[in-house]
Amino acid sequence: MEFKPFSKKQRIALQWWALPETNNYDAIICDGAVRSGKTLCLSLGFALWSASAFDGASFAICGKTITSLRRNIITPLLGTLRSLGFICSEKTSRNYADISLAGAGSNRFYFFGGKDEGSASLIQGMTLAGVLLDEVALMPRSFVEQAIARCSVAGSKIWLSSNPESPEHWYYREWICKLKEKNALYLHFTMADNPSLSDNIRSRYERLYSGTFYERFVLGKWTRTGGLVYPMFSKEKHVDKPPLECSQYVVSCDYGTVNPSSFGLWGKAGDIWYRLREYYYDARKSGVSRTDEEHYAGLCELAGDLPISKVIIDPSAASMIACIERHGKFRVVRADNRVLTGIQLVSSALANCKIRISPDCSDILREFSLYCWDEGAKNDCPKKEHDHAMDDMRYFVMSELSHDGDAFFASSAPRRKEW
Ligand SMILES: Nc1ncnc2c1ncn2[C@@H]1O[C@H](COP(=O)(O)OP(=O)(O)O)[C@@H](O)[C@H]1O
Numbered sequence: 001m002e003f004k005p006f007s008k009k010q011r012i013a014l015q016w017w018a019l020p021e022t023n024n025y026d027a028i029i030c031d032g033a034v035r036s037g038k039t040l041c042l043s044l045g046f047a048l049w050s051a052s053a054f055d056g057a058s059f060a061i062c063g064k065t066i067t068s069l070r071r072n073i074i075t076p077l078l079g080t081l082r083s084l085g086f087i088c089s090e091k092t093s094r095n096y097a098d099i100s101l102a103g104a105g106s107n108r109f110y111f112f113g114g115k116d117e118g119s120a121s122l123i124q125g126m127t128l129a130g131v132l133l134d135e136v137a138l139m140p141r142s143f144v145e146q147a148i149a150r151c152s153v154a155g156s157k158i159w160l161s162s163n164p165e166s167p168e169h170w171y172y173r174e175w176i177c178k179l180k181e182k183n184a185l186y187l188h189f190t191m192a193d194n195p196s197l198s199d200n201i202r203s204r205y206e207r208l209y210s211g212t213f214y215e216r217f218v219l220g221k222w223t224r225t226g227g228l229v230y231p232m233f234s235k236e237k238h239v240d241k242p243p244l245e246c247s248q249y250v251v252s253c254d255y256g257t258v259n260p261s262s263f264g265l266w267g268k269a270g271d272i273w274y275r276l277r278e279y280y281y282d283a284r285k286s287g288v289s290r291t292d293e294e295h296y297a298g299l300c301e302l303a304g305d306l307p308i309s310k311v312i313i314d315p316s317a318a319s320m321i322a323c324i325e326r327h328g329k330f331r332v333v334r335a336d337n338r339v340l341t342g343i344q345l346v347s348s349a350l351a352n353c354k355i356r357i358s359p360d361c362s363d364i365l366r367e368f369s370l371y372c373w374d375e376g377a378k379n380d381c382p383k384k385e386h387d388h389a390m391d392d393m394r395y396f397v398m399s400e401l402s403h404d405g406d407a408f409f410a411s412s413a414p415r416r417k418e419w
C-alpha cells in the first residue's frame with residue numbers, strides 16, 4: 001500500500017509511545033469522523049510499538065467482528081508490515097499471528113471480534129502486554145473491560161479508536177470524560193487529518209450523512225439524538241407532484257393488526273423515487289380490524305394495473321407474507337429491518353433529494369412531522385409511535401437505495417447487530 005505523507009495527528013497516533021512529551025501515557029484514545037485515518041495509524045503504531053518494547057509477549061487486536069477485523073485491519077496491516085521487513089506468520093484457523101522484526105521483538109497477536117459470541121470468555125484467561133480496540137464504542141462493555149483488565153504486563157498500553165455515538169454512551173463517559181484518571185492521550189480526528197482523501201471523495205462521504213449522523217460521523221461530535229428523526233424533511237424540497245409515468249414500481253409494507261398498516265407505492269423517474277400513493281389503515285381509530293385478506297385487497301387496489309416488481313415487507317409479518325405469497329401475484333421481498341442503518345440511509349436519501357412524496361400521501365406527511373427520537377431511552381432509538389409509514393419507507397430505502405452507500409456502509413460505517 002502506498003502511503004501519503006502522514007498528517008500531524010497521524011504522526012502522533014503512530015509515535016506517541018516514543019515521544020518524550022507523550023510516552024508516559026498508559027492509553028491513547030482516537031475518536032472523530034469516519035475515514036479520518038484513525039484505524040490505519042493506530043494499528044500500524046501498535047505493531048511498531050510492540051516490536052520495539054517487547055519480545056515474547058502477547059497482544060490482542062480487537063474489532064467489531066472477526067470478519068470485519070480481518071478485512072479492515074489485519075490484512076492491510078500485515079501487508080504493510082511485510083513491506084517494512086517484518087516477518088508475519090498468520091494462523092488463520094486459530095486467530096493469531098506471530099510478528100517479528102530482525103533486531104527487535106517477536107510477539108504474538110491474538111484477534112478478537114468484540115461482538116462475536118464467546119469473545120469475553122476467550123480473552124478472560126490471557127495475560128497481555130497491550131490491546132488495540134478498534135470501533136470500541138460498538139463492542140459490549142463487558143468485553144472491552146475484560147480485554148483491558150488483561151493488560152497486566154509492566155509497560156502495557158491500551159489503544160482505543162472509535163467513531164462518536166451518544167454522549168450517554170458508557171465509553172464516552174468512562175473513558176473520554178475521564179482522560180486524566182485513565183492517564184490517556186486524546187486525539188480528535190476530522191477528515192482533514194487523512195491526507196489520502198481527495199476533496200471529491202470527502203464530499204461524497206459528507207453527503208452520505210445528515211442530521212445527528214452528520215454531526216457524529218462527519219463532524220466527529222458525540223451528539224445526542226433528539227427531536228425529529230428526519231429534521232431535513234421539508235415540504236418545499238420533498239413534496240412534489242409525481243410524473244405520470246415511471247420506469248419501475250415497488251410497494252413497501254409495514255404491517256400491523258392492532259397498530260396501523262401502512263403500504264407505500266413507489267415509482268422511479270430518472271434517479272428519483274416518488275411515493276405515488278399509499279394505503280394506511282388504523283384499526284384502533286376506526287374501531288374495526290381488518291383481516292389479512294382485506295389488507296391484501298388494499299394492496300391490490302394500491303397497485304392497480306401497474307407492473308410491480310416487488311413487494312418489500314416487514315419480515316416479522318409472517319401471516320401477511322404468507323397471504324401475499326398464496327395469491328402468487330406479487331414477488332415478496334423480506335425487508336432489512338436494521339433500524340439505525342435504515343434511518344441513516346433514509347436521512348441521506350432525503351438530504352440528497354433521492355425520494356419525493358406526492359402531496360396526496362397525507363399519512364406519511366403527518367408522520368414526518370411527528371416521528372421523533374426517544375430521548376429517555378438509553379440507546380439511540382426512535383419512539384414507537386407515528387412510525388408506520390416511516391417504517392415502510394425505511395424498508396423501501398434499505399431495499400432500493402442502499403447500493404448508494406454500499407462500499408461505505410460495508411467497510412467503515414458503524415454497524416451493530418440491531419442496525
Ligand atoms: N497517510 C495515508 N496514506 C494513504 N492512505 C491513507 C492514509 N491515511 C489514511 N489512509 C486511508 O484512508 C482510509 C480511511 O482510513 P481509516 O484509518 O480506515 O479511517 P477511520 O478509521 O478514521 O475510519 C483507509 O483506506 C486508509 O488506508
Ligand SMILES: [Mg+2]
Binds near residue numbers: 039040134135412
Ligand atoms: Mg476505523
